[in-house]
Amino acid sequence: MHNLKDIRNNFDEFVKSIKERNVDIKFDNILSLDKENRNLIQKKENLEKEKKEISKSKDKSLFEKSKSISLEIDNLNAKQIKFKSQIDDILSSLPNLPLKDVPSGKDESSNIEIEKKGEIKKFDFKPKSHYELGEHLKMLDFDVSTKTTGSRFVFVKDKLALLERALSNFMLDVHTKENDYEEISPPLIANENSMYGTGQLPKFENDQFELKIDEKNDRKFLIPTAEVILTNIVKDKILNIKNLPLRFVASTSCFRKEAGSYGKDTKGMIRQHQFYKVELVSIVENNKCEEELERMTNCASMILDKLKLPYRKVLLCAGDMGFSAEKTYDIEVWLPSENKYREISSCSSCGTFQARRMKSRYKNSKNDTEFVGTLNGSGLAIGRTLIAILENYQNIDGSITVPEVLIPYMNNLDIIKSK
RNA sequence: GGAGAGAUGGCUGAGCGGUUGAAAGCACCGGUCUUGAAAACCGGCAAAGGGGCAACUCUUUCCUGGGUUCGAAUCCCAGUCUCUCCGCCA
Numbered sequence: 001m002h003n004l005k006d007i008r009n010n011f012d013e014f015v016k017s018i019k020e021r022n023v024d025i026k027f028d029n030i031l032s033l034d035k036e037n038r039n040l041i042q043k044k045e046n047l048e049k050e051k052k053e054i055s056k057s058k059d060k061s062l063f064e065k066s067k068s069i070s071l072e073i074d075n076l077n078a079k080q081i082k083f084k085s086q087i088d089d090i091l092s093s094l095p096n097l098p099l100k101d102v103p104s105g106k107d108e109s110s111n112i113e114i115e116k117k118g119e120i121k122k123f124d125f126k127p128k129s130h131y132e133l134g135e136h137l138k139m140l141d142f143d144v145s146t147k148t149t150g151s152r153f154v155f156v157k158d159k160l161a162l163l164e165r166a167l168s169n170f171m172l173d174v175h176t177k178e179n180d181y182e183e184i185s186p187p188l189i190a191n192e193n194s195m196y197g198t199g200q201l202p203k204f205e206n207d208q209f210e211l212k213i214d215e216k217n218d219r220k221f222l223i224p225t226a227e228v229i230l231t232n233i234v235k236d237k238i239l240n241i242k243n244l245p246l247r248f249v250a251s252t253s254c255f256r257k258e259a260g261s262y263g264k265d266t267k268g269m270i271r272q273h274q275f276y277k278v279e280l281v282s283i284v285e286n287n288k289c290e291e292e293l294e295r296m297t298n299c300a301s302m303i304l305d306k307l308k309l310p311y312r313k314v315l316l317c318a319g320d321m322g323f324s325a326e327k328t329y330d331i332e333v334w335l336p337s338e339n340k341y342r343e344i345s346s347c348s349s350c351g352t353f354q355a356r357r358m359k360s361r362y363k364n365s366k367n368d369t370e371f372v373g374t375l376n377g378s379g380l381a382i383g384r385t386l387i388a389i390l391e392n393y394q395n396i397d398g399s400i401t402v403p404e405v406l407i408p409y410m411n412n413l414d415i416i417k418s419k
Numbered sequence: 420g421g422a423g424a425g426a427u428g429g430c431u432g433a434g435c436g437g438u439u440g441a442a443a444g445c446a447c448c449g450g451u452c453u454u455g456a457a458a459a460c461c462g463g464c465a466a467a468g469g470g471g472c473a474a475c476u477c478u479u480u481c482c483u484g485g486g487u488u489c490g491a492a493u494c495c496c497a498g499u500c501u502c503u504c505c506g507c508c509a
Contacts (some may be wrong), residue, residue, distance in 0.1 A: 041478080042477095044478080045478045045479085048477090049478075051489085052490085054489060055437080055488095055489050056490085058437075066489045070489090227482075238448080239429080240447075240468085241447095273483090361427075362429095367448045
């Protein structure tokens with residue numbers, strides 16, 4: 001959510017910056033709406049003042065007048081609310097502005113590769129895809145999930161289920177022990193207001209699984225990422241600067257409709273309606289966002305270093321970033337079967353964009369109230385890490401060597417092969 | 420599911436129709452004292468929005484939404500949430 005005052009004062013700059021985001025939203029009338037809104041506020045406040053004075057005077061002869069003022073106020077108020085809600089509708093659907101060092105561009109072709117790390121293994125046979133490997137092992141079953149549930153779900157079985165669990169534990173251990181994140185086991189359901197706070201609503205309702213609960217007012221959604229529930233921990237809070245930064249990590253299921261991605265990644269478990277992800281969230285002083293983004297991205301990539309999986313780090317261009325982000329690094333892991341890098345983590349700074357929506361603030365060293373900065377990143381997507389291990393650690397007979405750091409988490413199993 | 424109690428500033432907690440934006444304590448910020456720190460003492464300290472270059476000023480806000488009244492944190496109605504007891508249950 002943007003500050004209307006800032007927009008008002010730097011409209012041309014704002015327009016230029018928002019155009020970078022590759023979105024088509026009409027907001028040129030926002031200034032006139034704003035003007036009318038403020039005009040009505042002033043009229044209303046004058047009447048309110050008059051009314052207040054009458055009531056203070058306790059002069060009975062003025063009581064009738066006070067009544068008629070009340071009616072007038074109601075009238076003005078109804079108008080003012082209409083303007084205000086039009087403004088809010090526009091504001092709440094405008095994405096965050098990119099930071100200066102974010103490259104221009106409308107899609108992934110303008111992203112910039114920052115670094116490449118790890119050695120890409122040369123196979124002396126044709127590497128199989130993760131789903132071929134998984135189905136051959138009889139440990140990934142897409143048929144039974146189609147039967148019980150539908151498309152874009154999977155049954156992970158036996159040693160791969162163990163591997164999935166091991167990955168979750170391994171990542172949580174690294175982030176809690178080495179990276180100073182506090183482990184949280186949160187609800188997987190968020191209310192409407194929380195979804196609004198992090199920016200999933202109102203614009204991306206189509207992507208969310210809404211629950212049908214017998215309640216009239218409060219809508220509930222399955223979380224598309226733990227970012228929603230972890231970031232909203234500080235909703236409606238004024239924090240003490242001494243408690244910052246806050247760093248949370250959670251390993252949760254995530255649920256996404258993936259509307260609009262029909263036909264994309266239909267094979268295998270790259271793109272599922274339900275998947276596990278370890279999520280990192282930081283709440284920081286708003287001038288420390290960029291610093292924290294570097295730190296967070298390193299926390300995420302160190303998992304791949306430890307797993308000895310080759311990856312690259314990419315700086316997203318303005319048009320390819322998520323709605324709430326001001327700057328995003330993607331980490332992409334090498335997939336031999338596709339002969340390319342695929343996204344396994346996305347780390348974003350949202351600046352004060354989410355904090356404004358959530359009303360999350362802190363008292364700075366001068367005792368003034370400011371909005372916090374929020375960041376989130378995957379550390380990492382577990383399903384895709386599983387895929388990367390299957391493909392990068394495959395052997396010619398279809399067995400999978402267990403990465404060294406995971407062996408203790410796998411009950412000392414060092415190779416996964418079919419029975 | 421049945422029966423009660425409650426929701427007030429960053430936190431704890433008074434107030435229960437008229438300078439109450441709200442006592443008090445804690446926390447926080449500034450100062451005195453101290454070699455430094457602590458303690459003690461003095462002072463400051465809610466948020467959002469509007470107007471103004473600024474000093475400053477106005478409006479709104481005591482869970483949410485309605486209502487009564489010239490006037491509501493305080494009274495009435497509806498809702499949400501929390502707590503206690505009983506029942507049920509992983």
